[in-house]
Amino acid sequence: MSVMVSLFDARRTRTSEKYTVYDADVLPMFVAEMDCALAEPVRDALLRAVTDGDTGYVGHGRALPEAFADFAADRWDWAVDPDLVRTTTDVSVAAVETLRRVIEPGDQVVVMPPVYAPFWDYVTEAGGSVTEVPLLAPAGTADPYDTTAGWRMDLDGVRQAFAEGARTVLLCNPHNPLGLVHDRESLVALARLAAEWDAVVVSDEIHAPLVHADATFTPFLDCCPEAAALGVALTSASKAWNTAGTKCALMVGASDRARAWFDGMPTEVVERTGILGYTASVAAFSEGGPWLASLLAELAANRRILAEELGAALPGAGYRQPQASYLAWLDLRALPWGDDPALRLVDEARVALSNGRDFGRQGIGHARLNFGCSEDTLREGLSRLAAAV
The missing domain is CATH 3.90.1150.10 (Aspartate Aminotransferase, domain 1)
Structure with missing residues (x-):
């Protein structure tokens, strides 16, 4: 069907x-x-919740962090610590609230256009200023059967941005609108460059479950120890399972530094998670x-x-x-x-x-x-x- x-x-x-x-x-x-x-498991979970009247404020259980950790381990061999997973309404809120914890007002944040249009707004809403380091386009005319792998990060441009004061990168992996899946080598190079300058990488990974068979997704936090120490990943079931309106996203860390950022957020960041989105996300990651x-x-x-x-x-x-x-x-x-x-x-x-x-x-x-x-x-x-x- x-x-x-x-x-x-x-x-x-x-x-x-x-x-x-x-x-x-x-x-x-x-x-x-x-x-x-x-997806039937998502539909059935939402129907049960509505039938049972389970439509109040989100609880504080571990069901979703554990479901995502199991999904990440099975799909990407990525060991996620459920204790370093937080939820909120959507990835846009996750991005803004994470940036608010890692930058000071006026700080430069690197974005890599062409990129998802709200990235500029995330940075300004969090109090930062955007520094553009465009992706490097492939040379020549593309065969339509080629993939977007020819695009790549401009690491020299990122280094220059760091030299001029930027200390944060807002990464899109997979990269929207290109559908580019950054390879492990590029992610490692970015992480080591960020470590050299004591910078932070916030990686929007909402499209990760939608990677096609001819590409391999590497979670930024799992690419190398430096990335785990200085990064935060943002993701959601909403794009892959078409549930954006139910309102739930995840912020994932891999370090005590990330834990401190999460713990420093206002309690409302988590409280705004939609309970139906939470329910749908558990079903998607565990049964979808x-x-x-x-x-x-x-x-x-x-x-x-x-x-x-x-x-x-x-x-x-x-x-x-x-x-x-x-x-x-x-x-x-x-x-x-x-x-x-x-x-x-x-x-x-x-x-x-x-x-x-x-x-x-x-x-x-x-x-x-x-x-x-x-x-x-x-x-x-x-x-x-x-x-x-």
Whole structure:
């Protein structure tokens, strides 16, 4: 049975942003939410909670830290200490509250564009200032069957940022919008560089369960002893199991320093965790593996369709298959849609994509396409885009 559901059925019953922002004739392929059914264990756990009236404030048990630790050990051979796991509403809150503990007002925080648009806001909300160290793009024209592995961190640029006063890196691993999975060697190099400058790395790893079969995810905290000593990982079940609205994320440490940061946070940071999100996350990490495997198979098929057919639909478009997630980064600069193609395509193709410019200056002329949908929806989107050329 397919994990994906038809866009028509989803739109008829759902009220989330994806299905309500645009008119009904626009294909919503922008925000990172999938057209999928809930995993049965997650659905059943939520139904039990609602039936039992278990909808109050979140408790203080160890169920979720232990479920995540088991998942991490099984999937990545990563030994997580449940005592160094805290929860909160979502990864955005986790990022802001962690940064508030590790920086002083005005401190520089390194981000690596093109990157998830809210990263700039996280830093400023926490009281810091953004220092951009863009990723290094692969040279030459990509074969669409290539993956995003050609992209890499600019470690020399990070060193220069440290030399100029930055002491924190806000890392995205896997990297959104590219779907890049940073390799172990790069992560080790970043950790050792940070250790040299007594810097901190906060690693957003929300897309980690969505890594495809041709890539290997390395948790930042597990890449080397230096990373464990100076890092914090942020993650959630929400992206992989499509439960963003239930509100639960995890902050993971591996050192006494991280424990002190967590213990120094206001109690409300944890108290704001949604109890339904907590319930859903326990079910996802402990019982959601088979459903996740089915999802990844369908996403891999859609990823192949894009590689096979995007060139014919959009001659001159640049695309590399993402190593993780269901988000495709499209270079549309060769097409007649200007600096912000997504803005044009809503009107000209009736397809809503994410604006590339939102991910940094490097996103000018680009757009992000969400292929977490049925094959029929994906093909309809490609057909509409082709007709708009």
